[in-house]
Amino acid sequence: MTPEPDTHDPEPLDVAAAELALGLLDGEERAAALRRVLAEPAFAAEVERWRLYFAQLFDLWPEAEAPEGLIDRIDESLGGPKPSRTRRAPWPLIAVAMSALAAVLLVVIALRPTPTPLPAPVPQVQEGSRTLLIAALGDAKSPVAAAYHPENGLMRIAAAPTVPAARVAQLWAIGGDGVPHPLGLLTAAGTELRLAAADRARLVPGTTLAISVEPTGGSPTGLPTGPVVATGALSAV
Amino acid sequence: MLIATGSEDRAAFRELYHLTSAKLFGVVLRICGDTQAAEDVLHDVYLIIWRRAGAWEPGRASPITWLATIARNRAIDWRRAQKVRRAGPIDDASDIPDTAPDAESELVAAGERHSLRHCLEELEPRQGEAIRTAFFDGMTYADYAEARGVPLGTAKSWIRRGLARLKECLDRDA
Structure with a gap:
């Protein structure tokens, strides 16, 4: 194939990361780029950067109303427990802490317990006691979401947050006394902590949660010894 | 408790659908080009979201970006599986506006990242158009060359130079 005269660039353009992120490649070229993602962390980071750049264009994408009744068909194909139709969760209230969308996505994706075979139905708890406390720790750009169920102490x-080698992220609760109390150690993939009664009593709307970076095994002193990398206040949903 | 949680999750899932389905349907409809196919793909997309295939990490991408990316990828997968190429001339994404409809998302985009849109405007029109078309119509080099009726090498050359200039602009802003 004869290129246009002005295509003789002084150096070959390495735009493979952008090409892959945009989805321009197919066949062997795509396979080669995917191999680079696996082999070269810098290349993988570059691809991710381009993906985020191109994703800005999603803002411009015109919306279209989805077919009527589709949510019911999707719901049916999920099986399992039916949603309570009568009560819509007041998720938009969380907007003070983060967008309503981020909040529902957290519930659906990040905080939903691993699906388990369901036991026989148990009596539902009273509506009024079904409070959930949530917090977004850190800045608006990269919050770490926390949700606390007072009913079961989970x-x-x-x-x-990413921590250096031989360090661990530790979660703290800081209540009215201003003293940090350790709640547990966190793993990057997500953590579920069942809290002791004393800790449960500290968790009320307004309690500050904080994450510090500590030596492996957690703070040896019972108080944060490393940098506090994220904080956020619990609020009721 | 598990049941109560499951039920709450389903209510949240419906709320998620309510908040996002118009955007995601817009994405799949454009790429699939067919309402019935788009509905099937959208159904699939929400099942993926429910099953958490692919983890959303708070902070890495905004929620809608993450969801829209899943939708775009699934729609492209579907179209390639059909081996359907768009018949006739493409609409070259000219019906996609240059600015976001609401100032809020504009602000979010500006606050979070350097503006790709600003840099796209600096490109030669042909290069910018090609990159936008690749994004909004989910086209590979081969798709684009065919749709434009130009040799593959020519299409690659246009787009690669556009991407290289885009990179310069984004790096300069960074």
């Missing part, structure tokens, strides 16, 4: 953390 604290779920969607992710953990």
Whole structure:
């Protein structure tokens, strides 16, 4: 194939990361680029950067109303427990902490427990006591989501900040006394902590959660010894 | 408790659908080019989201970006599986506006990342158009060359030079 006269660039353009991110490649070229993603962390990071750049264009994408009734068909194909039709979760209230969309996505994706075979139905708890406390720790750009169920004392953390080798992220609760109390250690993939009674009592709307970077095994002193990398206040949903 | 949680999750899932389905249907409809196929793909997309195939990490990408990316990828997969090429001339993404409809997403985009849109405007029109078309119509080099009726090498050359200039612009802004 004869290129146009002005295509003789002084150096070959390495835009493979952008090409892959945009989806221009197919066949062997695509396979070669995917091999580079696996072999070269810098290349993989570049691809991710391009993906985020191109994703800005999603803002421009015109919306189209989805076919009526599709959500019901999707719901049916999920099986399992039916949603309670009468009560819509008041998720938009979380907008003070993060967007409503981020909040529902957290519930659906990040905080949903691993699907388990369901036991026989148990009586549902009273509506009024079904409070959930959530917090977004860190800045708006990269919050770590936390959700706490006062009923069963379960604290779920969607992710953990990146920590150096031989360090671990530790979660703290800071209540009215201003003293940090350790709640547990976090793993990058997400953590579920069942809290002791004393810790449960500390977790009320307004309690600050904080994550610090500690030596493996957690702070040896019972108080944060490393940098605090994220904080956020619990609020009721 | 598990049941109660499951039920709450389903309510949240419906809310998620309510908040996102118009955007995601817009994405798949454009790429699939057929309402019935788009509906099937969208169904599939929400099942993927429910099954958490692919993890959303708060902070890496905004929620809608992550969801829209899944939708775009699934729609492209579907189209390539059909081995369907668009018949006739493509609409070259000219019906996609240059600016976001609402200022809020504009602000979010500006705050989070350097503006790709700004840099696209600096390109030669042909290069910018090709890159936008690749994105909005989910086209490979081969798709684009065929749709434009130009040799593959020519299409690659246009787009590669556009991407290289885009890279310069983005690096400069960074």
